[in-house]
Amino acid sequence: xxxxxxxxxxxxxxxxxxxxxxxxxxxxxxxxxxxxxxxxxxxxxxxxxxxxxxxxxxxxxxxxxxxxxxxxxxxxxxxxxxxxxxxxxxxxxxxxxxxxxxxxxxxxx
Amino acid sequence: xxxxxxxxxxxxxxxxxxxxxxxxxxxxxxxxxxxxxxxxxxxxxxxxxxxxxxxxxxxxxxxxxxxxxxxxxxxxxxxxxxxxxxxxxxxxxxxxxxxxxxxxxxxxxxxxxx
Numbered sequence: 001x002x003x004x005x006x007x008x009x010x011x012x013x014x015x016x017x018x019x020x021x022x023x024x025x026x027x028x029x030x031x032x033x034x035x036x037x038x039x040x041x042x043x044x045x046x047x048x049x050x051x052x053x054x055x056x057x058x059x060x061x062x063x064x065x066x067x068x069x070x071x072x073x074x075x076x077x078x079x080x081x082x083x084x085x086x087x088x089x090x091x092x093x094x095x096x097x098x099x100x101x102x103x104x105x106x107x108x109x
Numbered sequence: 110x111x112x113x114x115x116x117x118x119x120x121x122x123x124x125x126x127x128x129x130x131x132x133x134x135x136x137x138x139x140x141x142x143x144x145x146x147x148x149x150x151x152x153x154x155x156x157x158x159x160x161x162x163x164x165x166x167x168x169x170x171x172x173x174x175x176x177x178x179x180x181x182x183x184x185x186x187x188x189x190x191x192x193x194x195x196x197x198x199x200x201x202x203x204x205x206x207x208x209x210x211x212x213x214x215x216x217x218x219x220x221x222x223x
Contacts, residue, residue, distance in 0.1 A: 033212060043199065043214040086151065088212075095140050095159065095203065096167070097212060101151040 003027045004089050006100035014108055019074040021103045023087030032070045033097065034061050035086040043086070046072070077107045112136055113215035115200050121221045128187040130218050132200030138213075139204045141183040143167075143175060145196040146217075152199065158183055190222045 004025045034046040047054050047061040054061050063070040087100040112135035122128050143155040154167030156175040164175050174186045200215040
């Protein structure tokens with residue numbers, strides 16, 4: 001079993017829909033990262049959080065430390081949000097990241 | 110953007126040849142990483158560095174070596190490339206004392222071993 005599990009693996013939705021991507025982890029962490037990778041490959045950091053909630057534009061990330069679970073939400077989704085979203089856990093006491101396998105999101109117009 | 114560049118961006122090589130990939134950063138970040146990304150596996154850590162001349166193995170280090178002689182450069186070497194090393198390779202950096210310890214990624218190198 002992977003230390004970081006994401007769901008769903010693939011998600012297709014219509015423009016305007018509210019999107020939720022989930023991430024569960026089984027290790028002690030110091031922070032949880034959400035990353036975005038567009039077709040063509042570049043990886044961009046969206047959020048890094050260790051508690052509570054963060055918001056940036058239409059994106060919201062939450063984390064529940066007790067339940068070892070994080071979610072990434074996208075409000076009013078748009079075709080330009082189509083990308084692979086990756087959850088990564090920074091292991092407690094280390095600088096290394098452990099990655100989920102990613103969620104491929106497709107938003108249709 | 111932490112000013113991370115990778116070279117080359119694309120490479121095609123033959124089985125058995127040595128290959129070196131270079132990662133260069135301009136942010137003076139302490140930590141540097143090499144990952145490979147393959148379908149069905151996500152990103153996996155090959156090697157990482159926590160300072161000049163300080164490196165350690167990741168989860169998929171067999172067949173790879175690294176060197177870091179300067180803060181800004183982290184080299185990944187495939188001593189004798191195999192077809193199983195065909196992949197996209199990403200370099201990343203971070204520094205717990207800078208940029209809230211966010212991790213920054215290079216643009217990637219697509220390596221094909223024939």
